[in-house]
Amino acid sequence: MSRDTHVTDPLEARATSAPGRLILWPMEPLTPIQSRIRAQPSTAAGEIAEIAHRQHGVVAHRQLVAAGLNPSTISRWARAGHLHRLHRGVYAVGHTDLSRHGRWLAAVLACGDGAALSHGASARLQALESTSRLGAIHVSLPYGSRRSPPGIIVHRPRHLEAVDVTSRFAIPTTTPTRTLFDLASNVSPRELRSLFERSEYLEVLDRPRLRALLADATGRSGLGTLRDLLGFRPLPLAETRSRLERIVLGICRTHGLPVPLVNVPLLGYVADFLWPAANFVVEADGGHHRGAQRDRDNARDVLHGRAGYLVRRYSGEALEDEGAVAAEILEILRERLGDAATQRPDRTRPIHDAKCGWQAANFR
Numbered sequence: 487m488s489r490d491t492h493v494t495d496p497l498e499a500r501a502t503s504a505p506g507r508l509i510l511w512p513m514e515p516l517t518p519i520q521s522r523i524r525a526q527p528s529t530a531a532g533e534i535a536e537i538a539h540r541q542h543g544v545v546a547h548r549q550l551v552a553a554g555l556n557p558s559t560i561s562r563w564a565r566a567g568h569l570h571r572l573h574r575g576v577y578a579v580g581h582t583d584l585s586r587h588g589r590w591l592a593a594v595l596a597c598g599d600g601a602a603l604s605h606g607a608s609a610r611l612q613a614l615e616s617t618s619r620l621g622a623i624h625v626s627l628p629y630g631s632r633r634s635p636p637g638i639i640v641h642r643p644r645h646l647e648a649v650d651v652t653s654r655f656a657i658p659t660t661t662p663t664r665t666l667f668d669l670a671s672n673v674s675p676r677e678l679r680s681l682f683e684r685s686e687y688l689e690v691l692d693r694p695r696l697r698a699l700l701a702d703a704t705g706r707s708g709l710g711t712l713r714d715l716l717g718f719r720p721l722p723l724a725e726t727r728s729r730l731e732r733i734v735l736g737i738c739r740t741h742g743l744p745v746p747l748v749n750v751p752l753l754g755y756v757a758d759f760l761w762p763a764a765n766f767v768v769e770a771d772g773g774h775h776r777g778a779q780r781d782r783d784n785a786r787d788v789l790h791g792r793a794g795y796l797v798r799r800y801s802g803e804a805l806e807d808e809g810a811v812a813a814e815i816l817e818i819l820r821e822r823l824g825d826a827a828t829q830r831p832d833r834t835r836p837i838h839d840a841k842c843g844w845q846a847a848n849f850r
Contacts, residue, residue, distance in 0.1 A: 530554035538579035541656060542588035546595045547575040572596070573635045587611075591657045593623045596635040600628040602651045603659040604641060605668050611654055612662050614684045626660060626668070641668070645702070649695065662690040667699045670708030678708060682715045683736055687723040722748050730770035731758055733805050741812035744819070753793055755786055764822040768815065769799045796822070 533553045537545050550560055550569075563569045569577040573596030578584055584592070590611065594601045602608075605624035609615045626641045627633060634640045650664035660668065662685045670678055685691040693716065700713055721735045725748040738745050746759040752767070759768040767790060771783070787797045796818065805811060 534579065542591050543581070543584050544572065544576060544578050544588050544592045544595065545569075547577070550577070573637075587655050587657060590623060593625055593635070593638045594658050596638065597625045597627055597633050597640065598631065600631070600646075601625050601633075601658065602646070603657055604665065605639075605672065608659045608665040609669060609681060611657060611659055612665065612690070613688065614662060614665065614681050643668075661692070661695075662688070663692040663696050664699070666691070666712065667696060667703070670712045671706045673708070675708075675711045678711050679715060679736060679740065682712070683721065683723060683732060686720055687726070687732060689724065721745065725749055728770065730800075730802055730805060733808075734759060734768060734770050734800070734811075737805070737808045737812050738815075740808065741816070743812060743815055752795070753789055755790075757790075761819060764819055765795045766818055766822060767795050767797045769797065770805065771799050771801050 530553045534545060534550060534555070537549055537553070547560070555563070560569065564571065564577070567580075569579060570582045572578055572582075572584075572592045576592045576595045578588070578592070590603050590607055594603055602625065603611060603623075604626035606615070607623050622639050623637070624639045624641060626643060626646055628646055629642050629644045631642060646660075646664075650661055651658060652661045653659065659665075666678075666681055666685060669681060673681070682691070696712070696716055700709060700716065703709055718739050721739055722745070723732055723735060726732050726735065727749060731748070735745065735748070737743070744761065746761045746768070747757075748759060749756050750760045751757075752760060757767045758770050760766070769783070783799070787799075790797050798814070798818070800811060
């Protein structure tokens, strides 16, 4: 089963819904106006307040009608400030100070049935990246849909299958795998690699589905990079404990280095990375490695050195020059292992090199 449909989030309780219906679960506190509406004896008012509460403060016109409001009542509520028009057929209830999630859901509702948040906004929603790209809201619609609300960047892919759409925080969105595919043409190779590795780290990448999407796609930039990333064996990113450690593994993959053991016990400590046959240790040091911590690091390195291990520490600043880091690691491995360090195993199958003691990734 695709991992895309099971995006884990500690803040939400997963629910299911029938096709085409929104998943509703509580996310934000009621505003004073929403509370007053909810307290009214009218069943319709209470139902609308409940929907707004579960949908980040926004409702669609069709939901207002389904709750029992007629057009004249909707107009009266709008004049009274109970409803604020965000898009054609979409309203904020009680106020317009919406969260980012509210703005995203409003855009999806404005685009109609089958719409899903996509591209950079989807990546941000699903924690694949830390910043929303230029604040633009992208929404993907079924091919043939004519809707194009102002202020929303609309995409109409020829094939947007049900398997490529999920829901997070009650917002219909493209799956992490589809989001990667959509962004391949819009980001740099380095950004794409970061997104790919983040999806691996979160264990939400559906490799078979991505392979199927790529098989049907031609003529788009970025797809070659995505195919290359898909061809590599998965990195042990779940074993890492920091962003810098994930960067080191990414460097190993990009530059064809053998993949080391990750966070392995060594002489009473835990080494970030170890090439055991080479007795070579790499440590990825964050900004806290100073003062007393630096003294402890030095004592640890002396212990490892006396036992025959070479230790190389890289700061976050040093890791920005990926080419230099990769060249140095490869040079050290060559010095300590000879020809075994430069062997490039077949990338189509997992290989365990008994001589070198590492799980070699499938690099070209």
